[in-house]
Amino acid sequence: MKHTKILLLAGVAALVAGAAQAQTATPPAPPTFGAPIAGQCVIDIQQAMADSAMGKQASDRLGQLKAVVDSELQQQASALEAEMKSIQAQQKTVTAANKPALDAKAQQWLQKRDAFQAKVQQRQQEMQYTQQEAMAILFQKMVPHINTVVTAKSCATVVQADSLLHYDAPGANNGPSSTFVYANPAMNITSSVVQKMDAAGEPLPQIDRVNLDQQQAQGQAGPAAAASAPRPAAPKPAAPAAPAGTAPKK
Numbered sequence: 001m002k003h004t005k006i007l008l009l010a011g012v013a014a015l016v017a018g019a020a021q022a023q024t025a026t027p028p029a030p031p032t033f034g035a036p037i038a039g040q041c042v043i044d045i046q047q048a049m050a051d052s053a054m055g056k057q058a059s060d061r062l063g064q065l066k067a068v069v070d071s072e073l074q075q076q077a078s079a080l081e082a083e084m085k086s087i088q089a090q091q092k093t094v095t096a097a098n099k100p101a102l103d104a105k106a107q108q109w110l111q112k113r114d115a116f117q118a119k120v121q122q123r124q125q126e127m128q129y130t131q132q133e134a135m136a137i138l139f140q141k142m143v144p145h146i147n148t149v150v151t152a153k154s155c156a157t158v159v160q161a162d163s164l165l166h167y168d169a170p171g172a173n174n175g176p177s178s179t180f181v182y183a184n185p186a187m188n189i190t191s192s193v194v195q196k197m198d199a200a201g202e203p204l205p206q207i208d209r210v211n212l213d214q215q216q217a218q219g220q221a222g223p224a225a226a227a228s229a230p231r232p233a234a235p236k237p238a239a240p241a242a243p244a245g246t247a248p249k250k
Contacts, residue, residue: 027169033184039156042164042183043146044190049138051190052197057204058134065130065209069123076116083109122212129210137205145196149189158189 049055087106094102150158165182181188 030180031182036184036186039154040187041150041153041155041158042161042181042188042190043158043193044161044179044181044188045139045142046162047179048142048190048193048197049135052138052142052194054141054197054202054204055138058138058207061204061207062127062131062134065207066127069127069209073116073120073123076119080109080113080116083112126210126212129212130207133210134207137207141202141205142193142197145193145200146189148196149192153189153192155189159183161188161190 050059087102087109090098090102091106146158149155161179161181161183166179168177169180170177
């Protein structure tokens with residue numbers, strides 16, 4: 001446990017140092033772009049999802065689902081740790097008469113620990129699938145508004161911003177960072193798409209955590225997000241690790 005605390009403290013220190021460095025970074029002066037290319041449009045799908053009202057609702061919903069998963073795993077980890085400490089305390093005063101029963105308890109604890117670790121991995125995978133499905137839903141809802149803007153602006157082609165040269169620019173006055181794309185801003189239709197989405201006022205469809213146990217019982221494979229939807233970075237829910245390094249002696 002002490003080793004874990006040290007690692008956590010080191011991680012926090014690294015985060016603080018990184019945040020301080022980001023705050024003091026000075027954004028470079030932007031370049032002067034040439035004239036926009038007629039018929040060429042650029043869209044930042046990730047930015048549109050983050051800025052749109054529906055995208056914010058989806059982010060909030062994913063946060064709620066993650067909190068439920070974290071709470072479930074934390075409770076089970078705490079119960080495992082309490083049971084481990086109880087067994088270790090009993091092992092200090094074990095006698096020949098009760099040693100077999102205590103050894104059986106220790107073996108059962110190891111089985112519970114292994115099952116818990118498998119559940120942690122499953123919940124992480126479920127949250128990955130859930131985020132992919134949420135992104136696919138958002139993208140599907142966004143497509144009609146992209147089409148409207150493309151038609152209005154006479155776009156001949158639309159390029160994803162992340163396929164162009166870009167970098168993360170620090171925000172002004174310690175604000176959130178943004179992605180700077182090397183393309184004339186006049187070609188960027190992201191904000192126009194967000195405005196169309198928000199003006200439509202369409203509610204976010206229900207998003208629930210993917211349940212792999214249920215799908216396996218129904219003979220289904222893991223869900224796949226729509227092929228045309230952007231793939232987000234895999235989420236990693238903050239799940240406590242089982243106290244594997246201090247297992248009670250068998």
